[in-house]
Amino acid sequence: MNRLYPLVLEHRIPAFLRYCISTCIMVVCAVLEMALQMQTGSAGYFVLLPGVFLSGLIFDRGSGIFAAAIAIGVVAYMSYAGATGLDYLAPNALFAITAAGAATVAEFQRAELKRVMQADKTKAVLLQELAHRTKNNLAVLSAMIRLEARNGGPEVAAALEATARRLHVMAEVYDHLSLKQDSRLVNMRYFLNNVVEKVFDSLASAGPIAFQVVCEEVYLPSQQALAVGIITNELVTNALKYAFPGDKPGQVAVTLSTSDGIELSICDNGVGLRGEADPGGLGSRIVLLLTQQLDGQLTYERLDIGLRVTLRAHPR
Template identity: 35%
Template sequence: MPQTILYVDDDLALARLAERHLGRAGYQVIHATDQASAMEAMERGGIDAVVLDHYLKAGTGLDILHRLKDQGSDVPVIYVTGSSDATIAIDALKSGASDYVIKTVGDEFWPLMESAIRQGIATAELRRAQEKAEREIRLGKERAEVLLAEVNHRVANSLALVAALIRLQVSSSRNEDVKAALAETQARITAIAGMHRSLYTSDDVRHVEMDKYLGTLVREVQDTVNDQQRPSIRLEAEPVSLTSDRAVSIGMIVTELLTNALKYAYPTGVEGEVRVFFKRQDEESALLAVEDDGIGWREGDQPKGTGLGSRIVKSMAATLGSTIQYVPNVSGTRAELKVSLT
């Protein structure tokens, strides 16, 4: 099917020449003499390119060009003028024309016109194809994010169910060591579930806002300690965004350090506080710290309990490309971890 060219010019003789020359080039030509007939032809559709003369009896081609631009037309426009004034061509290009051709009486005019039309149509087709591809990519990304949010929702619910089942086992067990081990396992599962919950409730399913995530995590860890004599927890976290894999590693580290501090930092019956900090140091890093004012523990001391928590902390720190540092304090324990944000 031949491509259709709308030729706008009030010179009937030139219009007939256009039909002859462009017809030989394989185009179908529709002729319009003014703005009204040109816009009517555009509204009917099926136009692949517009050849628009500058000088018309009523106004100029720029008036039609502005109308097309206001309507959001993506049809390429080849602007034609007999003037040698470069400002007309510049104005046309600024107004949305894809190219321009200077009207001459020489033999080169029609070949230049055909070349401009061919290039204008090709460029418009490429632009439409690019816009279509970008729309498809955007829609695909949106569908993937919806699916990923649903997956995170289901995973969070499943982990919450597992944590609830473990909680039932804790309440029914009579062995204190078993109860403690199950409670620690419940806290670890809850940390991962909290990360997934943060993802499916966020606008960005790939990143976790650490202040919100750690706030939820701290509350859940505190709730697992069903003893009013246990220390309280204070959190100071800045709104830093991390990818989900890095967030869950930090969540596991905080869970282990908090659980250990709540169990061992203060003697039974002694009130105290455990503090969690997550603050940006610069554009590329943040500092995670968990500290208390308790009996103190230094790196190299014999771990209390099974030592599983210490191994988990070291492993999670390694996945972040970092290590846990225990900072000497006058009293208590302070564990620090530098986290890369890039």
């Protein structure tokens, strides 16, 4: 639909050029009609009508009427040989009515197509405006929580700061939201980069740690993208907090692939996992709930150096 929009609504072709193109279309139809008549010996003239309809649909009412006039002239010329009186006028009058009807139908069809495409464009604009306002509201709420965190104790401040980061991830989704094939999709390549970058910015004091995000330019529905974004936020936050004690340098790698479902991997070269794989904190419970929402499975793999957490999901 979006590809048809410039063709039908935004073309700025001069009238002379439109009529020239309509003439070319009708010439092609006339040649096909003559070839068909030579092969079959019958003169149906129906091949001319698609040219009339196409000219009226692509350009405007004037082009459709012009094409209809050409079609009527071609029929009058081709049926002139040997025909006189009513035998000549009746078929030509009937074809003239049919050609005018084709031009009128094309005009109605073009008007309806224009209305539908304008409604589609308006819907996309409204979606972008709604996404922008929602993002701004979430950003304001996140800033208010961060301000409140300054007035609490260390534990309260840490909890509020984590909540603010989660809200920021939710707001970040709307920055990458687009309407494709009537679905709200998120470009995961840029979204994940922004999520991981914001986590590193907020936890910069964790030490000289680098990050890498490996993700092709894939799109996920907004709900799935939000779940993957929050899971990434929680797992990267845990890696920065616990994998590199004492300002130890290191690296965190985030990988997302969708070749066979959703596969998200967060790998670090830190101290690894101590104790059970499920710490039981709020962040871990959030990750577990979102994993269940995606109908996925979360695995913790102890490496020689560090830890890899992998989410595999086949959402419906």
